[in-house]
Amino acid sequence: MPLAVVQDSTNGPLTMLWGLLVSFLASLTARSAVNGQSPTGLAPKAFLSLPLGTIKPAGWLHDQLIVQTNGLAGHEHEFYHYVSQSDWIGGNSYYSSLEEAGSYWFNGMIPTGVLVNDPTIQTQVQQFLDYVLDHQDSTGWLGPEVNTTKPRYLWGRYPFFFGAIQMVEANPALTDRVVTALHKFVSLANTMLHDGEGLEDWAKTRWEDFVMVLQWLYDFHPNGQEDLLVDTMKMLKWSGDPWEDVFKEEYFPKSAVENLPNPFPVLTWHGVNMAEGLKALPATYRFTHNQSDLDAASKGWDLLFQYHGRPSGIYAADEYLAGLEADRGTELCLVVETMFSGSYLYQVIGDPKFADRVERITYNALPATLTGDMWSRQYLQQQNQIAAKNMTPNPFPNDGPYSNVFGLEPNYPCCTVNHPQGWPKFISNAFVTTPDQKSLVHVYLGPYSVNTTLAGGNKVSVTVDTLYPFSDTLTTTITAKNAFTYHVRIPSWVSKGTIAINGAAPKSVSPKNGLHAVSVKAGTTKVVLDLPSDITIESRPHGSVAVHRGPLHYAYDIARSQKVLTANAQEPRAVDLEFDATGRWQYAIDPDTLTFHGSTPSGGNLPSPVFDSGLPPFTITATACPIDWEVAGDTFAAVPPTNPACTGEATNITLWPFGATKLRIGEFPTFKAT
Template structure:
């Protein structure tokens, strides 16, 4: 185990589908949260941003994507990291199913003749509700990069039906507006907010999920830490150099090498709120509507960090495992940039963190 171990691209797709099926069977929204976690953070960097290449393994920490055998540092032998349109057997087929499966499960029918918004993405759904009347609901949103979802209802005649709106497990205080009016939103995280009313043509719903910063610690993985905001996990932005690695001009293969330092530990201060330790910056939405790309990511977060001089790749170019945090470092404090994990082909997502005193550890070179 550890953040340099990876998940197969096929497994990301099948995990998402399994969560979608379990949600339909059990109605437990835990499965929706787990599906989104993989869909937004792990699945996108399995492919190049133009979707023409994929690789076999996606790891939380990957500093170099070349074609060399990384075993026994990882459990798979051979070329597992370089991007290629043909090499990885089953993954070429499964990778194309991930987003269609996800889109198929954005909306679900409910036993009381209602309609449930299970996942949020720009879409339009046509369904029968109430006493069998047809309704069209259009969703406009840039979630998970933005926090607001806007729905518009289209019906020939007014019809009463319950509209179920999923509240993610990380959202404690959703904000609801119906036809521009603030409406009480009484729903616990990880449940449905149900709006049961008579709907008319042109009715609108605006749902906002305030996105707070959160830290997650991993005691079994060197007590490393991840930074989350809403459903997105954030990774160190590492400069990328793409080097041609087989394929054809139309369907090229690529190796990806770092052009900037990646061996950082975060500088955290338990006495300060996270909003004072990290700065969230929004950027212009990408013109090609592909937000899962390092230079086009519409959100960046700046953080304070120090380099860990002894943290290096091993002899096979595989990132060394994280060691126990807190970690000592005499390097100067730097401001680093984090981007959504799904946009980072090279990434550090499970960070060591810097400390001092008797509880801090020296980072030692492996023997």
């Protein structure tokens, strides 16, 4: 690792250098121990995931996937040059190349196609799988480098492997073909790693994704290759970036990083790499059995959100970690990768803080960075976003001025092909089982149906009827062949939650480690949960505040104009949109006046799409007053003024769920109404 020096308020350069040397020697000792007398087998997870298709979305969540399928995600295969079928048949595009775009698209569209039962998407991904596996060469390599002199790097295949695993889960008839191809590739990869081949900067930082694939093979289809699989895991870790050191508090950046030297390879502070790297240490733990790996992963998670977190649940990185200021950006790829990593962290470690965070990200940051119809997406979203346009000046030091425009591929194309994994993978991780597979656990709250068989042949079906997070009530009907224990997550923000079983009087929920246990008898059991929450205030920089209730963050939805900047020649619905504020947004609020307003939608159904201006049934009102608040150029809000003076009479404003806003103020100055 490079011995660059980081200096902060508590560590001088010599102290930091010494710490790095000690850390490096410790890693050598750990490496020797792992390569010498490794524990036998892989450590168990806290929870086990269910095969794709076991959990299906219902109600408004199903509608979200339909909107996504009818939007950019479901149609880009028809026209978008990186993944269009007309390009890849000739072998000319990334769709067949596995360099990035095709793998990303494949990984996200498989669960989308399965969960909405879309035959067109299912045919497309099957064609992709067939094309890739049909072109595997005799060495085991998969990708465009077959029969070429192109250098062979491992990274671009990892999302493809995740996709192939999901296809096997949804269609077990594919098992032999996919598993055989994966084992052939692993044998080659192991040799390459021992020879120091196949690694470049991106592969060195994203090694954990391949480790997870290897662990799936080890857990379900080892084919007598356990030693080779574990050895390959070790080689990936020790040839990759040292996440156990990156996440140590003495090295972790506590502000935007553009002016800080990184003591590790520079891509470790890259936002999306950080999102993926969150999986590294729980993956390592499974073959080291070291509790220190889990402790470091948990600490790194906390540091990331402490120093770079957003009220919308996610963290800031406009390419690289960006601190706490509300004008800095968060990449859409980062959002969906953090959701996936958080689910994996919860399943390995079992700490409910991971599930709470993923649910908050999903119901706020994810929809906020897409238009309601999901035909246009941002590269970067902002917490305080007063325009979405070509920015002058540009607040993003490493990304272009077009980054917060809603469009087909503003700034970079990666989020166009990678964003579709967000909603379906959230759904497919919404339920898990205990390691003994005797109990079912409802993790992410929302409307679902589940059909599975637990240990002992216990066939179980579950339906969850709810508008959550736009309702506090969930009605769950469970049908089981045999008695078992059902667990449901009670989020940390719930206040005075109750549970009623089979019509009995409600009782207070009593979660342990975030889970409330329900003893379910054979037959049918009906569970009604009421999970109200209080309005809470989060302190933000410059004396500003953010407003929450339950999983939802609330923001002022700025009135806006819309201008079409460009439309795709083949698909006119794929447009780049400029949004500009048409109304006042410079307000301070009095937090003591916040009032929640919840209503039941007409007919009991939410509007479609629910994440668009004025459509959610939950709002919060506040007493506010106009203030002077500077603008940088004409495109983004300066930092919120501290203790501003009112420049006019107090008025009432309405705050809406953050995900429904496209221009917004999410961090407010405060004042005291008289």
